[in-house]
Amino acid sequence: MKSSVIVFPGSNCDRDIATALEKMQFKNQMVWHKETSLPKSDLIVIPGGFSYGDYLRSGAIAGKSIIIDEVIKAANSGCLILGICNGFxxxxxxxxxKGTLLRNRDLKFINRDVNIKVMNNETKFTSKYKLNEILKINIAHNEGNFFTDSKHRDQLKKENLVAFKYCDEKGNISEGSNPNGSIDNIAGIYNSKKNILGMMPHPERMIDQIISNTDGVNLFTSLMN
Amino acid sequence: MKFSVIVTLKKDVLDPQGKVVLNTLVNLGIDNLKSIRQGKYFEIDVDEVDQVKAEKQINQMCEKLLVNLIIENYKISKIK
Structure with missing residues (x-):
């Protein structure tokens, strides 16, 4: 499996995701945002960080950068795309x-390990997880409050496009287990073809028992399949 | 030709920043506040003499980059 990690000014999780991908036996390349072409890739990762200092809106400037045209082309031809945190x-x-990420409900930057539930394990990103499996994954963001219109909200439900939801340790999905105010406790979503996953939690931080846990590993082993 | 663009959050979108500003003003003793919504303001100077053309261009800028149409509305006005 070949992967590419796109790097913007202000990306700061690019090395973490590269380390995770290499550990999971991906052949990874880093791609600077000014590049006009992408190396042949099975997976493209947009990493976390504060691209362009979150100017205008988080992700707004990076979303119009040169390499993004190539990412869009690759996505439309079925390439797998993973956006984590700022990448989402x-x-x-x-x-x-579709949708957007607003300022956290309580206006605070949140950096802590939270529980999320696998809502769909029939995708290329999550096939190694069990349905409704509860994971403990780190979140670190100021704008993670997922918001979308009612039409998209219905589509997410109908087409099973919610990847993960925030929950408590027992798996209860409630306002109390919602760290940032996201609509329906949504922590990650797919596009309708399910080749694109955007998620606020950081699976690349959960690949080693020594520093955290290994709850993120199966995302990468799923992708390897 | 110079224009201003005011970007505001749509009615149904929560504005926690506006709410905090409102609460702070209430704490400062202002007791007749009904609501506060926080927005963004841009001043854009374009090298164009035709107002219709210029406004069309500003509209494109808004839709392409300045505004997130899912959550925000915008209003363009000519300054000079």
């Missing part, structure tokens, strides 16, 4: 994913 924000700004 960038994907919504490109239009590859």
């Amino acid at each position: 924000q960038i994907l919504t700004e490109t239009g590859l994913l």
